[in-house]
Amino acid sequence: MANKYTNLCIAVTGLNANDNPGPGMAVIRSLKEYFGDGLRIIGLSYESLEPGIYLRDYVNKTYQVPYPTEGTAALVERLSYINQRENLDLIIPNFDSELFNFIKIAPQLKQMGIATYLPTQQQLTLRDKVHLKDFGTKHGFYVPADHKLYTADDLKKAVGEFNFPMVIKGKFYEAYVVYTMDQALKAFHQLNAAWGVPVIAQQYIKGNEINIAALGDGKGNNISLVAMRKLYITDKGKAWAGVTIKDDQLTQLANNFAHATNWKGGYEMEIMSTAEGHLYILEINPRFPAWVYLTAAAGQNQPAVLAKMALGEVVEPYADYQAGKLFVRYSWDHIADIADFQQISAFGEL
CATH class of the missing domain: 3.30.1490.20 (ATP-grasp fold, A domain)
Structure with missing residues (x-):
């Protein structure tokens, strides 16, 4: 299935896996499952204690990158250095706060031979929390x-x-x-x-909280779409357990969003389904959610499909996924050596 992708090298951000986890590890797990052992994963970290740095079964090597506030020049310089050593095929950024910079430097990355699959700056702004209500009013969506x-x-x-x-x-x-x-x-x-x-x-909208993970093709369509109902929510509002569900109304809502924005790349819709049957959009996150591995488990491996599209492959939209797939997040103590921590802290590489 994936043998033409031998020696593929993909860089991924969002390696934190605390009580408010980044999507990075779930993205990596999905990619590994599809592309197999030939895939080399490069972690891009901001802090020295992001767990993904030390999970060597998943991440082959990690490099620290400058904080988004340091701007695009510092990021390009660092990624150029990493690319000389690793020969990157693709970068998948997974934090909202870093997307502005990555979108801006995407043409420079392309010149280096590094693919991305990202929304435009305009698409990013449209769904910003600050503008979401106006966007909803314009396109007929329920937004609080x-x-x-x-x-x-x-x-x-x-x-x-x-x-x-x-x-x-x-x-x-x-x-x-x-x-x-x-x-x-x-x-x-x-x-x-x-x-x-x-x-x-x-x-505040009262109802059942539902999330949709989707992948837009940049032309007004969703290539993939998986809905999940939260079963357990942390005090930060994060899903700690959830189950895939199917509902035509949810599919229609996500398709309407893709059509209204021509969204390109992964995104997550956070929705409240009210007793009156209205679907309120609470947020639209411009990247994969931390629970994105559930899409792979349900039969639509969104990170793998994004990678294929970014590398120029034409992909058919998924028609179906499995309802009733449950995920339960758990904590696990990973043991590493203090020397590894010192290495990444001092030299920015591990």
């Missing part, structure tokens, strides 16, 4: 009302409109359901410190 919070005083306006409970969200990550003004202020200051302004206050 929101307020942009630049100062603590802005919270009063939001409370006046939504009352409690409401959801306070960071610009890039994290969301808290708050029930009092004290909790709202605490969440605002915490998220402002972590991600900057605006912090977003969003109307």
